[in-house]
Amino acid sequence: MLTYSFEHLEGESLYEHLYRCIRGDILAGRLRAGEKLPSKRSLARQLGISVITVEGAYGQLVAEGYCQSVPKKGFFVVRVMGVPQESLRKAEPAAEREAPRPRYFADFTANSLPPADFPFKTWTRLLRQVIAGQPEALLERSPGMGILSLRATIAGHLRSFRGLDVTPGQIVIGAGTEYLYGLLVQLLGRGKCFGVENPGYDKIRKVYHRHGVDCVPVDMEEEGISLPDLQAKAVDVLHISPSHHFPTGCITPISRRYELLGWASAAPGRYIIEDDYDSEFRLTGRPIPTMMGIDVSGRVIYMNTFSKTLTPTIRISYMVLPERLVRDFEEKLGFYSCTVSNFEQYTLARFIQDGYFEKHINRMRNSYRKRREALLKAMKAGGLLTRADILERGSGLHFLLRFHTKKSDEQLEQDFAAHGIRMRPLHDYYAGKAPAADHIFVLNYSGMEASVLPEAIARITACLDA
The missing domain is CATH 3.90.1150.10 (Aspartate Aminotransferase, domain 1)
Incomplete structure (x- = not known):
């Protein structure tokens, strides 16, 4: 006899609940292959539900191959190959719970950014303006490199605040720097050896390893990356944060920067990824000029993110490609869709254009x-x-x-x-x-x-x- 409770369904339909219960009994072995199920009328009468509900559940079980309907005989359980009989708890979807995080004082x-520090009112107002004023644009497919207005706005911001004279066509928008690292691996090739700072942000090493490339640590000195250690290793692409190294806080002086640019231009296929981590929050003195700004051979790829300046939950990052790589990117990776929604891109563009970003940084x-x-x-x-x-x-x-x-x-x-x-x-x-x-x-x-x-x-x- 099949007996199931129909309490606490939490929005689930009756037929779907019945279907899940019977499927669970089949997967657990409580209903064995060849066993006949109760008729639709008798099961409906027994459970106090409608015949249509039972008919819907049986129909779904037949469609998925758990049962078969034999004319004039009824419904029979089908043998499900490859499913162990003790798999009931695995087969039925458990209520998903977020893994508890240790709580610290x-x-x-x-x-993290305290809620009081995020400009909620301004962001919400701009988002409403975008929805009201640009409904068609919001529903258009975003270009793979990001919407043009945001890329043009970022180019203007970089020109004003970082001294970088770049075009919107060099800028690629992505949902977080980790995603952009993956694009660079595909663009530059998995045969390249990537060098990362040691010590350094450990997630960078993990991301490159998970993308299947050779990634080696390069030792740090007082003035930044150790040139002897860099030259001793077969590095093709060097990932560094010269304006603010994490975790030591080291700033690479101008002489070492030119030495690194010389290393990059000494062999074909070498590049430097300049991760401008945290540069907006230098609390003393002026911002440090970028390496891309002094690069004349097109070997530096500049990267930055709004996750640090706004909030980590706004996953909007960008990279600036040297002009020599733009066409390669379009040919190899231009088929990708942008991973940031149009809603966020247009809102961020207005946030910067209207001067709110500069005010937020100063605050x-x-x-x-x-x-x-x-x-x-x-x-x-x-x-x-x-x-x-x-x-x-x-x-x-x-x-x-x-x-x-x-x-x-x-x-x-x-x-x-x-x-x-x-x-x-x-x-x-x-x-x-x-x-x-x-x-x-x-x-x-x-x-x-x-x-x-x-x-x-x-x-x-x-x-x-x-």
Whole structure:
């Protein structure tokens, strides 16, 4: 006898619920191959539902091959090949739940933006204007490189604020830098060897490895990438962040930049990917000029993102190709659709054109400067500066702290976590050995509220004193 409950359907139709129940019994082996199902009328009477509901469920089971209808005899279960009998729980879709994330009192690894810092009212108003004023354009297929108005706006922004004289035709829009890395792998070729900074942002290494290319770490020095180590390795494409290296904060001086450009032009097929990470939030002095701005041989590919300046959840990034690569990109990858919606592209274009982006950057610089001052004040008041040294090298929205302790970095990281503090040691950003990185941790304060800083510092200090 088939007995099923029809309570708590949560919007699911009766026939679909019945179909899922019977299918589950078949996959679990409770209904065996060749077994006859109850007639439509008897099952409807037994379950208190309509014959039409049972007919719909049986029809779906027959259509998918779980049952067969034999004229004048009824419905029979069909043998489902390749499905183990104990697979009921696997066969029935479980309620999807987001994996629980560890909750920390203070997470010094996050790049999150507090809701109060995002210009919701302005963004919403511009989005409404776009929907009302450009309905046809919103529903058109976006060109693979992105809509022209946004690319033209970005070109103007780069000209004004980064000194880059580029055309909209050189700019490619994509949903996040990771997606653009994948396009570059396809454009430049999987036979190339990609070099990345060591230490460096570990996700970059992972992305290149997952795209199946040879990726090697290149050691960093005080002045940036080590030329001897670069020349010792068969690197074809070098991925660097010369204006603000993460996590050390190192800025590559002009002499080393010209040396790297010389390396790139010394052999055919060599390129430099200039990742202009976090350049908008240099809190002292003027922004550092780009390498692409001094490149005369067309070997630099410039990349940047709005995920850091606006919010990580707005996945809009872009790259600027040297003119020598534009035609190759159009021929090889022009068939791709742009991965950013027209709604977001047109809204961002207006956000920049109307001056809101510049105002937002200036406001966020002031906000981060105050947050930095509050952190330094809390560190001094809480006694942390007697237990750690700040390694300050223009590191932007994070500090490097060298703790005075005999504990291993692993033990210290565990102690921090036990006290509700998340912080990563510098050696996590190295591929292989991490010389002179012991007891140095990366403390990112961009997403921290000033109100939690005193208690957070007190907990860090307690771990060091224990």
